Amino acid sequence: MKTKKDLDFTYQGHLQNAWYASEVADLEDINNLLEQFKQFGNTNQHGIPLFYVIDYCAHQYLVMTDAIHLISGYHPRDFIESRLEKLIDVYHKDDFKIYNQEIFSRNLTFLKRTPQHLHNHYLFSNNFRVKRSDKTYAQVLQRSTYITSKETGLPLYSMGMVVDITDVKTDTVIVHSIEKMNPWYKEVVETNYFYPHQEEAGFTKREKGVLVYIAEGLSSKQIADKLNISENTIVNHKQNMLRKTNAKNVTELVVMAVRNRVI
Incomplete structure (x- = not known):
C-alpha cells in the first residue's frame, strides 16, 4: 500500500491504492461475515436482499447474488465480468460523487481511528439511486462491512447487502450511518446527511x-x-x-x- 502521506481516502483513490496491496483475507473470514449479513437479511422488510463481496485489490466482485436482477434488471455476471466498472456505470452520478468524495472517506477515517481487530464489528450504511436496465432509477439501501489490512487498517474486501427501498424512499437525501453490528438493536455511532441537489440543503x-x-x-x-x-x-x-x-x-x-x- 502507499505510505500514509500519499493516501487518497476517496473511493476511486482507494481502488488505486489497494491495487498494490499484497494481503489476502482468509476465505473463512469472508464466509463468516456473509453469514452474519444473512441474519440481517432475514429481518429485512423491503424484499429479497442482494448479497455481495468486493475484492478491492483485484477491482472485482467475488460474489453477486441473483437479487441484483430484481433490483436493476441486470444479470449478476454483468457485474462480475465488468469488474467494478458496471457498479460505477449504474450508480447515479450525483450520488456517486457524494459516495466517492464524502461517504467513503468518512468510512476510512473511522476505520483509521478504530482498532483493526474491531473493524468487522461495524456496519456502514448509505442509500443511493441505481439506474435500472430500463433507464429508470431504483432507490436502494446498502449495508456493508470491511475486512481490512492488518498493516494499514484500510479495506481489502467489502461485503454486505443491498435492498430496494423505492417503495418507501421518496426524496433524494442520502443518509450515511456507522453502527455497531448487532442483529437485535441499533447502536449508531455516526450519522451524516448529504444532499445531491444543493437547493434541498x-x-x-x-x-x-x-x-x-x-x-x-x-x-x-x-x-x-x-x-x-x-x-x-x-x-x-x-x-x-x-x-x-x-x-x-x-x-x-x-x-x-x-x-x-x-x-
Whole structure:
C-alpha cells in the first residue's frame, strides 16, 4: 500500500491504492461475515436482499447474488465480468460523487481511528439511486462491512447487502450511518446527511428566522411563543437544520451559520 502521506481516502483513490496491496483475507473470514449479513437479511422488510463481496485489490466482485436482477434488471455476471466498472456505470452520478468524495472517506477515517481487530464489528450504511436496465432509477439501501489490512487498517474486501427501498424512499437525501453490528438493536455511532441537489440543503425562510432566535439565546418555547407556533415545530426546524449541516449540536450549528453568513 502507499505510505500514509500519499493516501487518497476517496473511493476511486482507494481502488488505486489497494491495487498494490499484497494481503489476502482468509476465505473463512469472508464466509463468516456473509453469514452474519444473512441474519440481517432475514429481518429485512423491503424484499429479497442482494448479497455481495468486493475484492478491492483485484477491482472485482467475488460474489453477486441473483437479487441484483430484481433490483436493476441486470444479470449478476454483468457485474462480475465488468469488474467494478458496471457498479460505477449504474450508480447515479450525483450520488456517486457524494459516495466517492464524502461517504467513503468518512468510512476510512473511522476505520483509521478504530482498532483493526474491531473493524468487522461495524456496519456502514448509505442509500443511493441505481439506474435500472430500463433507464429508470431504483432507490436502494446498502449495508456493508470491511475486512481490512492488518498493516494499514484500510479495506481489502467489502461485503454486505443491498435492498430496494423505492417503495418507501421518496426524496433524494442520502443518509450515511456507522453502527455497531448487532442483529437485535441499533447502536449508531455516526450519522451524516448529504444532499445531491444543493437547493434541498439550503435553509428555508422560517428556519433562518428560528436560527436567528437560537443565536440570540432563546429557548425553543420562547421562540415558539414569538412565532406563535408549537414548540414541537421549533424542535423539528432545529433537527432539519442539524441534518442539513451535519452539525453535532446547536452551538456548532450557530457557529457554522455565522461563519458562512447565513445569519
